[in-house]
Amino acid sequence: MKTDLLEVVDSSDLLDADWAEINRWRQVLLNRGLDGLAVTIDALSDRDAPQSGRILMALFPNMVRDIVRDELASRGITQQDLLDAIRELESPARDQ
Structure with a gap:
């Protein structure tokens, strides 16, 4: 194969470490x-979700984005909702 x-x-x-894991996956x-x-x-x-996520995003970025978008949509969360949440987190007003 x-x-x-x-x-x-x-x-x-x-x-x-991600490159090492990718090479292991290839083997x-x-x-x-x-x-x-x-x-x-x-x-x-199960062991390291962040590493798994980085690798999957590197290998299949469009597929991962589509899956995340679909999952968020199924929960009623829009792209605008996410942008608003990010702006709120970055807002200097929240630090006061």
Whole structure:
């Protein structure tokens, strides 16, 4: 099985440990296929969700954005709601 599936699209937020994990995922894909890769990704998600998120965003940025957008929409949260929340958090008035 080719590891083209695991081509990094955006490496800007990846740490050295993330690159090591991506290389491990590639080996798992070659040796155990997609089922083995799914188990490996699930295990990392349970152990280190932030690292898993960084790697998945680097590999599949559009897919991850779509999933997050759909999940937020299913909860009734819009993009504008998020922008308003960010502005409120960044507002100097909140620090007074």
